Amino acid sequence: MKKGFLSIVLHAHLPFVHHPEQPSMFEERWLFEAITDCYIPLIRMFDRLLAAGRRYKLVLSLSPTLIAMLANELLRERYLNHIKQMLALADKEMERTRVHAPAYHNLACMYQRLLSDNLYVYETSYQTNLLNAFTKHLEAGHLELITSAATHGFLPLLNQHESAVRAQVLIGVHAFEQALEIHPSGIWLPECGYYPGLERLLKKAGLHYFFADSHGILHASEAPRRGVYAPLDCGNGVAAFGRDPDCSRQVWSATEGYPGDFDYREYYSDIGFELDLDYVRPHVLEGGIRVNTGIKYHRVTGGDRPKEIYDPVAAANKAREHAFDFLTQRQQQIEQLTAHMEKPPIIVAPYDAELFGHWWFEGPLWLESLIRQADRQDNNFELIGCTDYLVDHAQPMQKAAPSESSWGEHGYHRYWLNDKNGWIYPHLHQACRRMENLADGHRNTPSNSLMDRALKQAARSLLLAQASDWPFIMKSGTTVEYAARRVTDHLSRFNYLYDSITNNRIDDHRLSALEVMDDIFPDIDYRYYCTAD
Amino acid sequence: MNPCYRVPRSIAERPASPHRPVLSAQKAMTRSWRSRYSPHLTFSPEQLRQVSQVIAEEFSPCGSDAAAPELVLMPVDPYHLHAYWHIDADDTPAVWKQRQPSGKNDLRLRIYCRHEAQSGQATGEPWFDVAVGTEKNWCDVRLPLDNLRCRAALGTKSDSRPFTPLLFSNEIHAPKAGISPAPTAASEGAKNGQLERQAASTTTNHCDERLIHAIKRQALSDQGIQVELNPHTGLAEDHGMEQTLMAPALSSHTIARRHIE
Numbered sequence: 140m141k142k143g144f145l146s147i148v149l150h151a152h153l154p155f156v157h158h159p160e161q162p163s164m165f166e167e168r169w170l171f172e173a174i175t176d177c178y179i180p181l182i183r184m185f186d187r188l189l190a191a192g193r194r195y196k197l198v199l200s201l202s203p204t205l206i207a208m209l210a211n212e213l214l215r216e217r218y219l220n221h222i223k224q225m226l227a228l229a230d231k232e233m234e235r236t237r238v239h240a241p242a243y244h245n246l247a248c249m250y251q252r253l254l255s256d257n258l259y260v261y262e263t264s265y266q267t268n269l270l271n272a273f274t275k276h277l278e279a280g281h282l283e284l285i286t287s288a289a290t291h292g293f294l295p296l297l298n299q300h301e302s303a304v305r306a307q308v309l310i311g312v313h314a315f316e317q318a319l320e321i322h323p324s325g326i327w328l329p330e331c332g333y334y335p336g337l338e339r340l341l342k343k344a345g346l347h348y349f350f351a352d353s354h355g356i357l358h359a360s361e362a363p364r365r366g367v368y369a370p371l372d373c374g375n376g377v378a379a380f381g382r383d384p385d386c387s388r389q390v391w392s393a394t395e396g397y398p399g400d401f402d403y404r405e406y407y408s409d410i411g412f413e414l415d416l417d418y419v420r421p422h423v424l425e426g427g428i429r430v431n432t433g434i435k436y437h438r439v440t441g442g443d444r445p446k447e448i449y450d451p452v453a454a455a456n457k458a459r460e461h462a463f464d465f466l467t468q469r470q471q472q473i474e475q476l477t478a479h480m481e482k483p484p485i486i487v488a489p490y491d492a493e494l495f496g497h498w499w500f501e502g503p504l505w506l507e508s509l510i511r512q513a514d515r516q517d518n519n520f521e522l523i524g525c526t527d528y529l530v531d532h533a534q535p536m537q538k539a540a541p542s543e544s545s546w547g548e549h550g551y552h553r554y555w556l557n558d559k560n561g562w563i564y565p566h567l568h569q570a571c572r573r574m575e576n577l578a579d580g581h582r583n584t585p586s587n588s589l590m591d592r593a594l595k596q597a598a599r600s601l602l603l604a605q606a607s608d609w610p611f612i613m614k615s616g617t618t619v620e621y622a623a624r625r626v627t628d629h630l631s632r633f634n635y636l637y638d639s640i641t642n643n644r645i646d647d648h649r650l651s652a653l654e655v656m657d658d659i660f661p662d663i664d665y666r667y668y669c670t671a672d
Numbered sequence: 673m674n675p676c677y678r679v680p681r682s683i684a685e686r687p688a689s690p691h692r693p694v695l696s697a698q699k700a701m702t703r704s705w706r707s708r709y710s711p712h713l714t715f716s717p718e719q720l721r722q723v724s725q726v727i728a729e730e731f732s733p734c735g736s737d738a739a740a741p742e743l744v745l746m747p748v749d750p751y752h753l754h755a756y757w758h759i760d761a762d763d764t765p766a767v768w769k770q771r772q773p774s775g776k777n778d779l780r781l782r783i784y785c786r787h788e789a790q791s792g793q794a795t796g797e798p799w800f801d802v803a804v805g806t807e808k809n810w811c812d813v814r815l816p817l818d819n820l821r822c823r824a825a826l827g828t829k830s831d832s833r834p835f836t837p838l839l840f841s842n843e844i845h846a847p848k849a850g851i852s853p854a855p856t857a858a859s860e861g862a863k864n865g866q867l868e869r870q871a872a873s874t875t876t877n878h879c880d881e882r883l884i885h886a887i888k889r890q891a892l893s894d895q896g897i898q899v900e901l902n903p904h905t906g907l908a909e910d911h912g913m914e915q916t917l918m919a920p921a922l923s924s925h926t927i928a929r930r931h932i933e
Contacts, residue, residue, distance in 0.1 A: 651707035
């Protein structure tokens, strides 16, 4: 029996970016980069650990929009094209560096191998559908898969209308069930955004737990006796796990975080920006607009010195050192906690999955090293899934309501509600009110009728406008124009459908075009917006 | 919070590469798309773009004037709330119209608040007014304490007229900013499936006093924002207003509006 538990939670999410009306979109690269840099490396890590017979469990939340994109025919086709383009650049780099830049040649060969292997994993091992990989490791008992809100809406700010939150949660659960053929036990609340009372909707959706940021637990209606090291029962049996601040700091901190180590690969050094434009032109955007290609030759280095050449062996050694450091600190934490707790503590370490491999190139290696080092007889903790902990170790839980909170800047809602993005909320709230009217007025509409299709598409448009990603981008200042256009486009489509439905003038041609463009949640139930049962 | 478009703090220290959101048209796409629901209909990318463009132009939310009059509060953090409102230009109360010729901006947001620990409706609630301009239809309001339940009325007030509400808001709860007292044995024993809320009427006076003091402190310290207190005990003296706000029909999700002619 271990003294305590560590639950590593990876939250994988990207907003729904699907543009059949365009030959390609810059923003599609978010998905493509995440597949290449993060999801495939993580899957390859899971495969290696499975082959090695390692004992562990991780929690992986897959947002419904990411699930939809990973399964989407157009995006799978475009990703294949993208990775083949990357491979062509890597081949070209091997030739160039062999003659003109021998110091970089080994790295060029590394990228060529890496991309070839990634292509094999994507195309051959998993038939271009990475959901198959996650399901495989779920069935092997090493992953606990959970869902998120349908389009990652920031629920505390949608709560003006309960139906908006209800639809986000229930459609999120339903979409997850449809894609993965299991019912999720837990949910990743978008941005860890929680408000008291949300647990009632989670319970109705058959969910058993969620995560809150540390202060959400510490500021609960009653002081938590075990701090963030045991879940709270929100009062209706739904459990709230709290994020451990130490685990966060070690990875996230700008000053102390592992990813900033000088030996690690420098994200911002990329040949897309460093080599002659004519050379990289076929691999950047139309008009010669430079973008990251994924081929990066330098390490962080530190200070104001010129960037030094990346050394993969030194970086791998550093990742192992950092994994050992993380492991040791968790062991010490467990020792200290068990001295004061009558039940084995759980340390919850949630991270965005895209940190691993994309922003932090060595992240998957760090994680793999941590898992291997943790799987030792003399280790005092076990890597566990939250459901297993709830069933085997958590009962009875202390009853207390977490406080309203998020994991955003300063811990609340300011990042998603400020002078840059506040303008979207009157429109979102109004659209939700109109959606309620539509649902109430058409609850008995026959399935598959034109009216039924229009109602479903209206719900899709509203959901897509509600993604937390758009206000986040508006605040952060990158690709603002795209985020604003996505909100206004989806709201325009909603307004059009509202007008069509209320006037009973539904145009099959236009409706079908919208169904093609916003092709998500095929079995959506718009009746979640009804205001009375 | 760092999907591919979000830079984590541990990376953000280093200079960012230029990053531009542009369309890439590497090749003209000849593929056509078929609706899964109306398979007889097919679309070229150009046709899809046309539908998207027409709808975006004709049904833009930004050009819409169909919003109903409303005043909405949203929590931001323990010490701030966000308010937005919409006043229907064609259906403005007479008192609002009468105010316009003077040119004097006396539109106010009256914030009523009570501490979360107070159960139900108190006999009266401390309030404070925030002057809001007519140039924008939203404002952020600083709260005197955390863990408050707040609602608001948007109205006009002048030297000769009492506060005249035009719109009433929903009720929100601003989050708590600190750690709760440790549970007692009694509260532990009392729980049975439902959360026990700290209560109650015995703490009302204490909370009111603390809240009133906090509002007064805020009024003294706030620069650049006009805060006006209830001149009496901190309880609303405008009894007509009080009754309106207390009306049972005003649930937290009801947007109510009164026309005062």
